[in-house]
Amino acid sequence: MATEFQKRVWDALRLIPKGRVTTYKAIADHLGTRAVRAVGSAVGKNPYAPEVPCHRVVPSDGTLGNYSAPGGPKRKMELLAAEGIKVENGKIAGFETLLFEYERGREDG
DNA sequence: AGCGTGACGAACT
DNA sequence: TAGTTCGCCACGC
Incomplete structure (x- = not known):
């Protein structure tokens, strides 16, 4: 079993719509923490790989980042391409658009 | 309880 | 623009 923190992260990944990507920063902030490191670490420990779209998570840099899964960041790129997300030169095509x-619960905008 | 590491981020040089 | 450094929180030993 995993810790509460990890479950928070994995649950957040499930909130990512198909054909979209999010950043570790967004998750970290969503969880209320500032350490994106802790988030990435939890994502990497994600045992529900096919159930949790960990490949839809990318650094704020717009790059693929890393990938512990058997295949490496290359596999991650293919997964994104399967979602309709294209990658060029190792970076997300239209990253800010697919982000x-x-x-x-903001109301001020 | 303390030290080192990690699927990152922002600032400095 | 590119490379380097510190900080962050949680996990494992």
């Missing part, structure tokens, strides 16, 4: 953000 998905979590709602925080």
Whole structure:
């Protein structure tokens, strides 16, 4: 079994719509933490790989980042391509456009 | 309880 | 623009 923190992360990944991508920063902020490291670490420990779209998570840099799964970042790129997300030169095509953000109940905009 | 590491981020040089 | 460094929180030993 995993810790509560990890479950928070994996649950957040499931909120990512298909054909979209999010950033570790967004998740970290969504969880209320500032350590994107802790998030990435939890994502990497994601045992529900096919159930949790960990491949839809990318750094704020717009790059693929890393991938612990058997295949490496290359496999991650193919997974994104299967979602309709194209990757060029190891970076997300239209990253800022496909970027998905979590709602925080903001009303001021 | 303390030290080192990690699927990152932002600032500095 | 590119490379390097510190900080962050949680996990494992």
